[in-house]
Amino acid sequence: MTTLFSELNPPPRLLMGPGPVGVDPRVLRAMSMPMLGQFDPAFTAYMNEMMELLRQLYRTRNKWSLLVDGTARAGVEAILVSIISPGDKVLVPSFGRFGFLLAEIAKRCGGEVVTIEREWGTVFTPEEIEAAIRQHQPRVLAVVHGDTSTTMAQPLDRIGAICRKYDVLLYTDATASLGGMDVAIDAWQVDAASSGLQKCLSGPPGSSPITLNDRIVDVVKRRRHVEAGIRPANFVDGDGPVIQSNYFDLGMLMDYWSEMRLNHHTEATSMLYAAREAVRIVLAEGLDECFARHRLASEAMTGGLTEMGLKLFGDQANKMPNVTGVYIPDGVNGDAVRGMMLNDFGIEIGTSFGPLHGKIWRIGTMGYVCRKESVLTCLAALEVCLRQAGFRAGSGTDAALAVYRAAESPAQTAKAS
Ligand SMILES: Cc1ncc(COP(=O)(O)O)c(C=O)c1O
DSSP states (O other): OOOEEEEEOOOEEESSSSSOOOOOOOHHHTTTTTOTTOHHHHHHHHHHHHHHHHHHTTTTSSSEEEESSSHHHHHHHHHHHHOOOTTEEEEEEEEHHHHHHHHHHHHHHHHHEEEOOOOBTTOOOHHHHHHHHHHHOOSEEESSEEETTTTTEOOTHHHHHHHHHHHHHHHHEOOTTTTTTTOOOTTTTTTEEOSSSSSSOOOOEEEEEEEEEEHHHHHHHTTTOOTTTTOTOOOOSSSSSSOOOOOOOOHHHHHHSTTTOOOSSOHHHHHHHHHHHHHHHHHHHOOHHHHHHHHHHHHHHHHHHHHTTEEEEEGGGGOOOEEEHHHHHHHHHHHHHHHHHHHHEEEHHHHHOOGTTTTTTEOOOOOOOHHHHHHHHHHHHHHHHHHTTTTOOOOOHHHHHHHHHHHHHHHHHHHHH
16 A cells, blocks of 8 residues: 655744754745756856855855765765875864764774863863864864854964964864854965855755865875776876775865866755855855844844843853854753744744753854844744743843844934933
């Protein structure tokens, strides 16, 4: 007997967690465009356009700015497996769950991994990172830029110069930050970075934009190898160890994204359409305008939560603007409040991991949901849920509205007060 389920009809949700978030309808529309063959000139032109869009988003001149098919960790793995040879020393300054992920992946690549840790809710000073580099002399420094598990962003503007001084390759995971705050690859001298679509880029999970500079490309070229069947005559392998993954071999991915168009995997057509539209939308808004929108939402969200009588989590000076950690008040069941937010209001807010589990909620204001209506709706619903849970919440929604009103017409607000 055939088992048939009902037609797919997901309930409408306002996704105010740390990602995935609501997808911009223009991105959904782009995903429904017709398939093209992967060597159709129209499609390869889209691939080239994608590279140019990514250069602008990452603020880099890196030729090799492209997509890895898969969720954000596909980009992490592609970069780490392609630059770490077995036995290479890798330093991971970890300040949250995703630092552990980098260490875990680097170990699987055969790296000799040294992790230094900060208490969750804080970040490293450049001096701490430099001291660890001096002590451990790694070949690669792998660090998360914005760690959604703690809501913190590690400032990177001085780390690149430190890495150059000691001839260390710098990789950063910008999954949570790209599109929501500045990620200035060239100015910060970051050698490689990766991201995902499902956070500040307002796309679905499933495509990972990466960028690589010449220092990375040199390493990859030394490990170059092309699989049999597509290997050009006279091709000479690099003299370094073969990259231990076929799917994530950046050398082969570069051959595919280059003028050679050497076939590797079949590019995920609809995901490329999604990524192209997602990045195009951010650039059309303007990077500075987009970052300002995220900062304003953060100001309104943190102002609203504080006015409600809640306590914010972590070092606020280093908090990402796109996600806010807030302590669950004493005596309130965090999961019950989240359940009520979802079931009664259709709003998702985030739980948390590891040492923060059961202690904080994480509320995202990322990408398409980073808007006044979403912030106010989420706060209004949270106020009700907290009251139902026995907590006397102050009027955070009014406070958040005041932040938006002040930003909309600063002169008028000044006169009224
Ligand atoms: C900073 C960071 N890195 C990596 C990931 C992993 O991303 P994905 O689940 O898309 O593979 C996430 C997901 O939340 C993240 O926030």
